[in-house]
Amino acid sequence: MLLSAAARRRTPCPGGALLVVGDSPRVVVVGGGPGGYEAALVASQLGASVTVVERDGVGGSAVLTDVVPSKTLIATAEVMTLVDGSVELGVRFPGGAGAPTDPGLDRPGGAVTVDLGRVNERVRQLAAAQSGDVRERLRGEGVRVLSGTGRLAAPDRVVVDPADASADGPADGPADGSAGEELAADVVLVATGSYPRTLPDAEPDGERILTWKQLYRLQELPERLVVVGSGVTGAEFASAYDALGSDVVLVSSRDRVLPGEDVDAAEVIEDVFRRRGMTVLSRSRAQEVKRVGDGVVVALADGRTVEGSHCLLAVGSIPSTAGIGLEEAGVQLSESGHVEVDRVSRTSVRGVYAAGDCTGVLPLASVAAMQGRTAMRHALGDAVQPLKLRTVAANVFTAPEIATVGWSQAQIESGEAQGEVVKLPLVGNARAKMQGIHDGFVKLFCRTGSGTVIGGVVVAPRASELIFPVALAVEHRLTVDQVAQAYSVYPSLSGSLTEAARRLHKAPSVAG
Template sequence: MVNVVIVGGGPGGYEAALVAKAAGADVTLVERQGLGGNAVLTDVVPSKTVIATAEWLTIADRAGQLGIRDTRGHATGGANHHTVDLGAVNERVTRLADRQSSDIHARLEREGVVVVRGTAQLTSPSTVAVDGTELHADAILLALGARPRILPGCEPDGERIFTWTQLYALQELPEHLIVVGSGVTGAEFAGAYRTLGARVTLISSGDRVLATQDPEAAAAVQDEFARRGMTVLGGARAASVEAVAGGVRVTLADGRVIEGSHCLMAVGAVPNTEDVGLAHAGVDVDARGYIEVDRVSRTNAKGIYAAGDCTGVLQLASVAATQGRIAMAHALGDAVKPLDLREVASNVFTLPEIASVGATEADLQRRGIFYEVSRLDLARNPRAKMLGIEHGFVKIFGHTVTGQILGAVVVGPRAGESIFPLTLAVTHHLTVDDVASAFTVYPSLAGTIAEAARRLHTMTDGDGTR
């Protein structure tokens, strides 16, 4: 029997545990907080639940446009027709996160994984100490996660100044929320809280929000922010944040002062790799503290693997889970397909959402690859018209010679649900004609994907030649 010890119960850890147990290993998973990790307890599940509430508000606000009336014959919908009980929203958030964590725990125990609550320390390349008890391991997986980055002078207090893990204690909607950081986390929370009814100021160090996303997609989100009345301060950095009587004061590096009722610090994350005993096991970390791994999740130390946010590879729950599964398959001698980040689909849960997969246009230009772009607005789509969707688009990048789909971007409501066929196309090297020739339901939002692909048919003669 092979002994596997997994440190950390997030997606990288619990998915690895299930794979290892299915392969016949004796598996012990050590977790100090709760099963699911940040993804379930403080990050993905909670934040997306809040965002889902905000999304329902936008749907309700369109009711009047769709001809929906209340029992008195009055039009329903509109910004003044709905209010949010944030205490009730956050109570639901906590309840859903706890239930998901419990479901994961029950699944692991049902499959025969031993779950140990405690703090783990590596004492050698093959031993893990948990609160004084030593576990021997033939293979170790480190799924240590990450935590919010704290800037000096901007320390959170959990009452007026928050990290994204602390917002769920709020019982009332902030009067004026200042969000520092315009990456994915900052943009998502800023958009959600503005839609819920809070006044929001978003401080962005760059000229635009969501600097790592497709520029046109990011611009669409920023335009929607402006349309909803959000203030975005570009080219600004927070030098300090302090709680004052009844609110917060944010001082920018250029001397400007922004005052609000609350502040969310969303300036990245740092890995939980200190005080774990990595040096005792000979595990290398990079200059930022992330554990260095290869494409099958191996560290430099024999028999020790790592997965998830602590590796800094790509901080997505789906990537963490894939890294964990790959690690256990490799450790236990199963067939392994190394991680390929070009196949990763990601989604920004703003309103509208941004979903993307494969190469970006900037990637293609930098690599000198010949490509063409097909872009179609969702507003042309009959299903979108029925649903009152007026904004968003589908963009596909096709190889000029082979017709292969190299990457894609979808912007619109529930874009994360629409990217999957394009993910299949990128993963399995399908061409624009492969996608265009597949049936879509009429009417459906997916029809725009097929039409966008169809418009690239003339790139090739079908046999890979011009």
């Protein structure tokens, strides 16, 4: 039975939040990805009665068909990359190529191969296991989980519609409750994520023309994979499948791959791609993809065609915000269909919050999780710090990886930020030499005058791990001198970070 507003005494909290006094606040989370399940955990911790409504499985696409699967696949590709470079380190393979003529680039003659069917089986198993772990954590915290599609009937009511069957990812197992249930809510969080964008003349069939959600059903390695799109997703899969042994063609509509990343970093990745034998077609826009027999033909806007055994469409994503009652409830959407939110994840409707890819703030699982946690703390009256995108660390899982945090060099050069830049190639790092690392660098940015660290870029194997000390420096406003005074292990790749900090030190002027 729905309780009337008069039946519950409500008290405004600081910043316009709404706290229900007396009974436990009722929180309904629509979407069980990182933004949703992290919000649910915080809300439960703060004493709310919490229900999560998820269509495809707890963990959402991040766990089932996106982040966890792709990085599991990339983990295998990473091993193959290490194998490729191991001949230089003196490792020999039966039937291998022998000593390379170009260090680090020759492959060991096909002595090591990949069973993609087993790789993808492991990918699906790990995704399902991770989903199960999240579900058990939610249940252990008293969160109710419903299977279905959540739809806003009003700002304070959510209806659970039947979930459509999906073949894109592994099933998550049974959930509590049933479709058709109507839920009363004091707070609603929308965390519905996004889904792959396709092209008008490129319809995925799940066999030869694929989105990134459909890759994990492949049993055999694509002989020739045409990747359409050179953003983060396209570059990561192109790098991975090249390492796994596919002949890869990367179709980029821009002047370079990874157009949103640091220019020097993108140039390193594109150079590595080409040296490893990948075909990179710059300034080439895909117009049509057709399946022809056991292969595909990709037609480019300039009249050229590219043939392959498979085609991966990596041309962005679309927010999952249509048909769930948002506009009818008064929630304001952008022209792209994203939910508009402020820095504490409030929408235009009181009591309705949003988090994750459906907001378009920054499509990272870490950001989605922080948005969800922030939303619940704000809604339920807990201490809250507004989202600070300037301190978010991000990573591109190519080989080598690109990790960034804070202000960029482009922003410094344009005058948007006042800063100084130092760049150290890894070829001068002792540990890099020992490991046979030839590509990559460390950049550090500091504020002019104060020397405060305001950003950085790392291009290296496991750059996702190396960026953390830079992120700490940015978050806590450390100076380059403070970073330089910290001891780094010798030899280590992190030693290049302290060296960069030392080079940014400014000696005090000497009085005459």
